[in-house]
Amino acid sequence: MRFATRTFLSSFIPFAVLLAVSFWAIRGSVIATVRDGLRASVRDNEVALAREQARNEGRDRKLLQGVAENPTLKAGLQLLATERSAKDQARNTVQDQLSEICDSLNFDFIMISGAHGEPLAAVVRYAGGFAPIKLDRLRAPEQGFFSADDRLYDVTSVPIHEAGAEVATLTVGGRFDISRFGVPAVLLHKGAVIEAQMRDLAPAQIEKALVACLPAADCEPRIQDQAYLSLPLGLNTGGGDDSYVLRSLQNVDAASAPLRAVLRKLFLVAGLIALAAMLGISALSSRSIAQPLADVAAYLRLSSATGELPEFPESKGGVQEIRDLTQGFNHAAKAVRESRERLTRAYVQFVGSLAQALDARDAYTAGHSRRVSDYSCAIAKAMNIPEQEMEIIRVGALLHDLGKIGISDLVLQKPGRLTPEETELIQQHPVIGKRILENVQGLEAYLGIVELHHENLDGTGYPYGLRGEETPLHARIVKVADAYDAMTSDRPYRRGRSHAEAIAVLRRVSGSETDPAVVEAFALLGDQRKPQVALTGDRSLHSLSQAVEDETGRSVPAAPETNELTVARGRENS
Amino acid sequence: MCFKLAQCVLLGSVLLVGADIHGTVIIERKLTRHNVTASAGMYQRGVAVELGTDPEVDPLVFERSHVAVYLEAGPSSPATGAVKASIEQRDRRYVPDLVVIPAGSTVAFPNFDPIFHNVFSLSKAKSFDLGNYPKGQIRMVTFPVPGLVAVYCHLHSNMAATIVVAPNQWATQADGNGIFVLKDVPSGTYTIVAWHKTAGTFRKTVTIREPNDAEVSFTLPYVGPKDATPVARR
Numbered sequence: 044m045r046f047a048t049r050t051f052l053s054s055f056i057p058f059a060v061l062l063a064v065s066f067w068a069i070r071g072s073v074i075a076t077v078r079d080g081l082r083a084s085v086r087d088n089e090v091a092l093a094r095e096q097a098r099n100e101g102r103d104r105k106l107l108q109g110v111a112e113n114p115t116l117k118a119g120l121q122l123l124a125t126e127r128s129a130k131d132q133a134r135n136t137v138q139d140q141l142s143e144i145c146d147s148l149n150f151d152f153i154m155i156s157g158a159h160g161e162p163l164a165a166v167v168r169y170a171g172g173f174a175p176i177k178l179d180r181l182r183a184p185e186q187g188f189f190s191a192d193d194r195l196y197d198v199t200s201v202p203i204h205e206a207g208a209e210v211a212t213l214t215v216g217g218r219f220d221i222s223r224f225g226v227p228a229v230l231l232h233k234g235a236v237i238e239a240q241m242r243d244l245a246p247a248q249i250e251k252a253l254v255a256c257l258p259a260a261d262c263e264p265r266i267q268d269q270a271y272l273s274l275p276l277g278l279n280t281g282g283g284d285d286s287y288v289l290r291s292l293q294n295v296d297a298a299s300a301p302l303r304a305v306l307r308k309l310f311l312v313a314g315l316i317a318l319a320a321m322l323g324i325s326a327l328s329s330r331s332i333a334q335p336l337a338d339v340a341a342y343l344r345l346s347s348a349t350g351e352l353p354e355f356p357e358s359k360g361g362v363q364e365i366r367d368l369t370q371g372f373n374h375a376a377k378a379v380r381e382s383r384e385r386l387t388r389a390y391v392q393f394v395g396s397l398a399q400a401l402d403a404r405d406a407y408t409a410g411h412s413r414r415v416s417d418y419s420c421a422i423a424k425a426m427n428i429p430e431q432e433m434e435i436i437r438v439g440a441l442l443h444d445l446g447k448i449g450i451s452d453l454v455l456q457k458p459g460r461l462t463p464e465e466t467e468l469i470q471q472h473p474v475i476g477k478r479i480l481e482n483v484q485g486l487e488a489y490l491g492i493v494e495l496h497h498e499n500l501d502g503t504g505y506p507y508g509l510r511g512e513e514t515p516l517h518a519r520i521v522k523v524a525d526a527y528d529a530m531t532s533d534r535p536y537r538r539g540r541s542h543a544e545a546i547a548v549l550r551r552v553s554g555s556e557t558d559p560a561v562v563e564a565f566a567l568l569g570d571q572r573k574p575q576v577a578l579t580g581d582r583s584l585h586s587l588s589q590a591v592e593d594e595t596g597r598s599v600p601a602a603p604e605t606n607e608l609t610v611a612r613g614r615e616n617s
Numbered sequence: 618m619c620f621k622l623a624q625c626v627l628l629g630s631v632l633l634v635g636a637d638i639h640g641t642v643i644i645e646r647k648l649t650r651h652n653v654t655a656s657a658g659m660y661q662r663g664v665a666v667e668l669g670t671d672p673e674v675d676p677l678v679f680e681r682s683h684v685a686v687y688l689e690a691g692p693s694s695p696a697t698g699a700v701k702a703s704i705e706q707r708d709r710r711y712v713p714d715l716v717v718i719p720a721g722s723t724v725a726f727p728n729f730d731p732i733f734h735n736v737f738s739l740s741k742a743k744s745f746d747l748g749n750y751p752k753g754q755i756r757m758v759t760f761p762v763p764g765l766v767a768v769y770c771h772l773h774s775n776m777a778a779t780i781v782v783a784p785n786q787w788a789t790q791a792d793g794n795g796i797f798v799l800k801d802v803p804s805g806t807y808t809i810v811a812w813h814k815t816a817g818t819f820r821k822t823v824t825i826r827e828p829n830d831a832e833v834s835f836t837l838p839y840v841g842p843k844d845a846t847p848v849a850r851r
Contacts, residue, residue, distance in 0.1 A: 118771040122733055122749045129733070129751040136732040136749075136772055139709070 047333035055325035059318065066314055073306055077299045082272055085293055086261075088226055089274050100186075100199060103215075106148065107201040111213050116140055117203065120155070120211055123163060134164055134175075141166040142173040144215075151218040152196040154183055155203075158210055167191065168218070183214040188230070188287040195219040195230070195237060226291040228276060229253070233286070241292065249292065258288050269296045335365040339372075352376035390483050394442050401447055405456055411528055414572075416440035418524035421571050425564040432517070439492030440521045446476030446493065458536055470505040473497055496521045499556040519558040523549060523565055526557065531572060542570040635801040636825050638787075638809065640833040642684045642795035647676040648815040648838070649683070678793040680813070684837065685717040686797045689808040689820070690763070690784030698786025703727065704768070704778050706734045711768065711778030715814075717788045720763045724780060727755040735771040742766050742782055765812075779814060803827070811835040 110116070119137040126133040141153045145166055154165035162178040176191060183189050189198045198216030202209040221228050221238045229239040229249055236246035248266050253273060256262030262273040276289045339355075346352055354376065355369040398412045419440040423433050447455060450472055454465045461469065477494040480486045495518035498504035500511050514522075530545040540548070546566050553559040699721035705712045706728045716724060726736045728750055736756065737746035742764025747756040749772065760766060763784040770776035781788070791797040791811075799809075804827045811819040816838040823831050 113774075115770075115772055115774045118735065118749075122735075122772065126733070126749070132731060132733055132751040133749075139732050140772065 045333070046336055047329050050329035050332045051325050054328055055321060058321045058325065062314065062317055062321065066310055070306060070310055074299065074303060077302050078270075078295055081293075081295055081298050085226055085272055085291060086274060089224075089276055089291055092224055092226075092276060103199050104201065107199060107213065107215060110144055110148065110215075111201045111203045113144070116144070116155075116213075117205055120163070120203065120205070137164045138166050138175045145173060148215070149217075150215045152189075152191060152194075152198060152214075152216040154191075154214040156183065156212045156214065158208075160212070163211065165191070167194070183212075183216075188219060188232070189214075189216060224276060224291070227293050229273075229290055229292045231288045231290070237287070239292075241294075253290065253292070256290070258286070262290075263295075269294055271295060335362050339365060339369060343372075346376075352380050386484075387486075390486060391438055391441075394445060394480065394483075394486070395438075397448060398441055398445055401444060404452060408532070411532065412441050412444060414528045415443060415521060415524045418527060418565070418571055419521050421568055422520050422524060422561055422565050425568055426520075426561070428516075435488045436492070436517050436520060439489040439517055440524060442476065442480065442486075442489055443492055443496045443521050443525065444472065444476070445479055446472030446474065448479070449475040470497070474506050491515045492517050492521050494518075496525055498522070500558060501555045504556070516558075516561075520561050523557050523561045527565070542572065636804070636827045637830045638799040638802055638823060638825070638833055639830055640686060640791075640797045640799075640809075640835065642681055642686070642791045642797065642811060643834065643836045644677055644680045644684075644795065644813075644816075645836075648680050648813065649676075675793075680837075681791050681795040682793050683715050683813060684791040684795070684797075684835075685715065685781040685783075685788070685812045686791060686799065686835075687717065687781070687783035687788035687810055687812075688785060688799065688802065689810050699723075701725070702780075704780075706730055706736075706770075706776070709734075709773050709776060711770075711776055714778040715781070715790065716778070717781045717783060717790050718760065719786045719788055720782050720784055721759065721761050722782070723757055723759040725755050725757045728752050733772055734776070736768060737771060738766050738768045740764065740766040743780075746771075781812060802831075809833055811837065813837055 116137075119133075119140045123133050123137050137155065141155065141164055144150070145153045145168060151168040152165070153167075155163045157163050160182060162182070165176050165178060166173045167176050183191075183198055183200060185200045187198065189196045195218070196216035197219045198214050200212050200214040203211040203213055219230070219238070221230060221240050227240045229241070230237045231250070231253065234250060234254060236249050239246060239249055241249070244266060252264035252266045252271065253262065256264065256273055259275050261275075264271050264273060271292055272295045273290045273292045276291055342353075342355060355373050402409050402411050402413075416437050419436050420433060423436045428436070450468055454461065454468055457465065473494045473496065477490050480493060481490055492515075494506070495509065495514050498507065498509045498514040498518065500514070500519075502508045502510040504514075527545050527549060530548060531539045531542065533539045546562075549557055549562045550566070553562040698719045700718055701723050702716045702718050703725040704714075704716060706726060707730060709730060709732075718724065726734075726747060728734045729752065731752050733749045733751050735747065735749045736758075738744055742762045743758065743760050743766045745758050747758065750756060760780060760782040763782045766780040766782060768778040768780060787799045787802055789797050789799060802825050804825045806822060806824045809821050809823045811821075819835050819837065821833055821835070823833050825831055
């Protein structure tokens with residue numbers, strides 16, 4: 044798993060879970076609060092309703108007591124009781140009186156019963172007017188619901204006293220209107236729905252849902268998968284089987300549905316926004332954590348691919364830990380680089396010492412390696428070869444004849460012609476040199492020069508007879524410089540040729556043996572030779588130590604006046 | 618009894634033997650709350666009745682036609698000119714609800730409603746109770762003593778009628794315009810009385826000099842300056 048992914052997940056997932064849980068909890072509590080609020084409001088409403096009802100009943104009762112003392116009604120009762128011949132007219136008279144009472148007091152039902160509860164006359168409001176109703180089996184309760192003439196009335200009764208005795212009962216009532224309650228209500232009689240305000244619910248459903256509800260207790264039935272709240276409305280009357288029960292029945296889910304929809308939308312939007320914000324923040328934070336590390340990792344990968352140990356760029360605004368890390372790496376890399384350079388340099392010095400020792404074996408070839416190196420560098424500079432490669436050429440040229448260590452002085456310094464065996468032996472020196480150097484780490488770059496500086500363009504060179512471009516440019520440059528120095532140096536058996544002669548020879552063989560471009564570049568440079576110094580053992584020794592010192596880059600200790608030129612040359616070359 | 622000429626709306630003179638008294642009752646505002654109930658015949662199933670609304674009548678006409686006018690008797694005046702009057706019980710009302718009769722007259726109370734009615738009075742002039750009786754029955758009462766008789770019904774508290782029993786034959790009711798005439802009044806000085814149920818009793822003095830007719834005008838209720846003593850007070 045990538046570090047960025049890990050940091051992203053570890054910051055995002057807890058946040059998301061926290062957010063989801065808190066939203067869920069908030070939503071639940073909000074919905075619960077809404078439902079509780081609704082229930083409280085319903086209950087308040089019902090309490091207020093019950094109080095109002097009680098007050099109305101009290102007022103009605105007082106009013107009724109006044110009505111019961113109505114002398115005309117008493118006269119009518121007396122008439123009803125005493126009249127024998129015209130009973131119908133007597134009843135009409137009383138019904139007429141009842142109608143008037145009904146009208147003036149705005150009742151819908153009025154009835155008068157005798158001392159034993161037998162109905163005497165009853166009138167109901169009917170289509171704006173009043174009509175008497177049949178008296179069969181009419182028996183009104185003292186208070187409560189009363190069904191007469193197929194209608195339901197909410198009635199109250201008061202006694203009528205005459206001379207201290209209760210002679211009759213007056214029962215009045217209003218038409219029961221279930222919609223007058225502020226809440227959806229349902230009226231049940233013996234468990235069966237008589238009136239209900241919910242048109243969308245079948246009476247059977249309501250009955251089934253309310254069957255478990257205690258008459259005087261709150262109840263939360265579920266109908267059609269919706270939560271309902273049912274409270275007694277405090278108007279329940281009677282007892283036993285013949286009781287009417289009035290309950291509110293309110294759909295809590297439907298009532299809170301709009302609010303819940305708003306909440307759901309709100310939470311959805313807020314949740315999405317929060318999630319998106321969190322996503323962005325997590326991504327940013329994981330990026331800000333992982334990016335510097337990824338940079339470091341990329342840098343390390345690059346350096347492992349190239350094998351180099353470059354320095355990390357100093358990042359000022361970065362993370363402290365990352366800075367420490369890169370600084371530590373930089374320190375380590377620097378140390379490694381330095382030690383590697385020191386090692387390389389030590390090898391170069393060592394090998395250079397070998398070369399110098401080789402040169403010193405023969406007074407005539409003394410300084411050969413250094414000169415070849417100088418010429419090669421001059422040519423390379425003239426040919427615009429990059430600085431890094433110049434270094435390779437310089438060191439490679441110094442080492443180019445190292446292989447001659449393994450060849451006997453007898454052969455090397457043999458005056459006169461060499462036998463074919465001897466020539467073959469001589470021609471082994473590039474391979475021997477290569478073999479010496481190839482085991483030394485860090486000198487790989489110089490192997491080409493050492494091994495191939497005797498190849499010719501036309502394939503007649505040794506040791507492999509490579510053609511043209513198969514021989515690297517470095518080796519071709521060193522070949523020209525080597526040949527030139529060989530020609531211009533004195534030998535025991537001849538004097539060195541002049542510069543012009545040497546260039547002429549090089550030109551003559553250019554294309555076949557030497558690279559014409561290199562030769563021309565060299566010819567254009569003019570005579571590069573320095574004045575020859577006397578070859579003494581002492582000087583030779585000095586030259587060796589100087590070469591070593593040059594390679595280490597250390598300052599050369601003060602030299603005698605006679606060494607001035609050598610010192611100067613060494614400085615120029617470094 | 619007039620203190621200022623302007624207040625005295627007494628016009629004309631009194632004629633000798635058989636002279637008439639012409640008079641006007643002026644009523645400018647409504648005095649009575651008209652109590653109306655539905656007719657008893659309507660108490661049948663299916664008939665819608667609107668109760669408690671007045672019939673479309675000019676209230677002032679009603680007021681003017683409910684003023685009784687008569688001459689107060691001198692101590693020696695004999696009660697003459699007894700009549701037979703009738704107060705019907707229709708639609709739970711006494712129709713008419715005001716009759717003016719000389720003392721000794723008889724009033725019949727026929728019941729035309731399909732329900733029982735009762736006629737009674739507790740007035741000083743005549744106290745009686747005719748009991749409850751159904752449709753078709755007629756019961757009668759004679760009123761020998763002058764005075765006001767308020768008639769009620771035990772069964773219907775809003776039924777009321779007034780019988781003004783005048784001491785003599787010179788008794789009448791104003792018409793809808795407030796006009797009344799008392800015919801053939803002999804010469805002399807009389808106290809003429811106007812009575813309205815709510816406004817009260819108003820008295821004026823009128824002198825008849827035959828054969829000149831006299832004219833009397835009443836303004837009910839009396840409106841005059843505060844310092845003025847009303848002609849009559851209830």
